[in-house]
Amino acid sequence: MSFVLHSQLLNMAAFVHTVETGSFTLAAARMGVSKSATGKSVARLEQRLGVRLLNRTTRSVSLTEEGSLYYQSCLKIMDELNEAESLLASRKHAVSGLLRVSLPISYGRLCVMPVLAALSFDYPELSLNVSFTDRRVDLIEENIDLAIRLGDTGNYASLSARRIATQHSVICASPSYLNRRGIPGSSDELASHDCLGFARDGRVLPWKTVDEKGNAKLIEPTIRHIVSHGEALRDAAVSGMGVAFLSTWLAGREIRQGTLVTVPIRTPEDDAPVSALWPVSRNLSPRIRVVVDRLVAAFG
Numbered sequence: 270m271s272f273v274l275h276s277q278l279l280n281m282a283a284f285v286h287t288v289e290t291g292s293f294t295l296a297a298a299r300m301g302v303s304k305s306a307t308g309k310s311v312a313r314l315e316q317r318l319g320v321r322l323l324n325r326t327t328r329s330v331s332l333t334e335e336g337s338l339y340y341q342s343c344l345k346i347m348d349e350l351n352e353a354e355s356l357l358a359s360r361k362h363a364v365s366g367l368l369r370v371s372l373p374i375s376y377g378r379l380c381v382m383p384v385l386a387a388l389s390f391d392y393p394e395l396s397l398n399v400s401f402t403d404r405r406v407d408l409i410e411e412n413i414d415l416a417i418r419l420g421d422t423g424n425y426a427s428l429s430a431r432r433i434a435t436q437h438s439v440i441c442a443s444p445s446y447l448n449r450r451g452i453p454g455s456s457d458e459l460a461s462h463d464c465l466g467f468a469r470d471g472r473v474l475p476w477k478t479v480d481e482k483g484n485a486k487l488i489e490p491t492i493r494h495i496v497s498h499g500e501a502l503r504d505a506a507v508s509g510m511g512v513a514f515l516s517t518w519l520a521g522r523e524i525r526q527g528t529l530v531t532v533p534i535r536t537p538e539d540d541a542p543v544s545a546l547w548p549v550s551r552n553l554s555p556r557i558r559v560v561v562d563r564l565v566a567a568f569g
Contacts, residue, residue: 277317283310284322285343288336291329344412365394368556371408371416374401375499376543380434380518381417384567388560395556403469403497408548415557417564420541427549431561434543434568438477438516439536441529446509453512454533459490463511466492467502476514479535503529543568 286296287307297307315322322336332340351366372381378401385397400413408416409427422430440453446463453459456478466473473495475487494510496502503520506513507528513520514536515529523529545561547554 277314280310280314280317281343281346283307284314285340285347287311287323287330288332288340293330348412363394364392364555364559366556367396367398368560369398369400369412369414370560371400371402371406371411371413373417373419373499374403375519376419376516377401377417379500380568381564384564385560388563392556392559403499405470408546414551414554415545415547415560418544418546422542422544422546428546429549430544430546431565432542432544433561433564435539436516436518436541436543437536437538438514438540439520439524439531440476440478440512440514440534441506441520441524441531442512443507443509443528444530446506446511447530447532449509452532456486456488456490456534459488459512459534462490463493464490465502465505465511465513466495467499467514468495468497477537477540479537485537485540 283296283300283306286299287293290296290299293304293307293311297304300307311323318339320335320339321333322339323330324333370385372378377399382399385399389395389397405418405423406413406416408414417433419436422428450462453462456476468474473489473492475489478486478488480486494505496505499516499519502513503515503523505511506515506520507523512532517524520529524531545564547557547561551557
């Protein structure tokens, strides 16, 4: 690699890290260089391109319109470099490099992060960049290597998917609520209760029950309170705010401890798959393969 090309890549890396961290100081810390060196790298990049990429103030930096376009191009270039390294690593069976992971907020924190933490000790050359959102991310557009999704994965030719677990949910409430309001024995009786709903992408999700013939059925009870965070929804049910439809991975401990009680309304044993998704173009990545295999082993 020529000195000029090497310098251009370093300048580009300084720019990307500055955008991702929001400051020259944090970017410098990430790269292991001085703040001055990082600022000069970005300035040299702007001078070579002939455009201003960043708006600078004493407290922060932000992208200009040209900078935003250039940043997206830089991500693609950096991603191709990572994939080239990954291909070489796969030849020597090494798990290394950066893996960008998107996780559902509650499931990710409670179930997936402990697995990733343990895996990080086994592979010291693997770096993780983990983000949390209950929004359905676009892996290609948002440059995500691996995402965990609850429910339907959709049908995308550009993505590969593998089921890692199965979700089971129950309808439950706190003993104090049930003593005060009575125990609903059917989905029809939920109409006279305070129901707690979970919203995703601006929509309250339906509850899954089983009818008299044993068939799965979606219901949409009248919702009094909406909580768009799984653990907060569980805590609201524990506090006596109402009846909730909660996954056992989220409320299992509270049910065992008796702070939540399941009501006699049947729910399906398998109400939603939990899947890992990744871009088809990264099928050969050993770091994706080892993470997915570890998750399957943990939840299988």
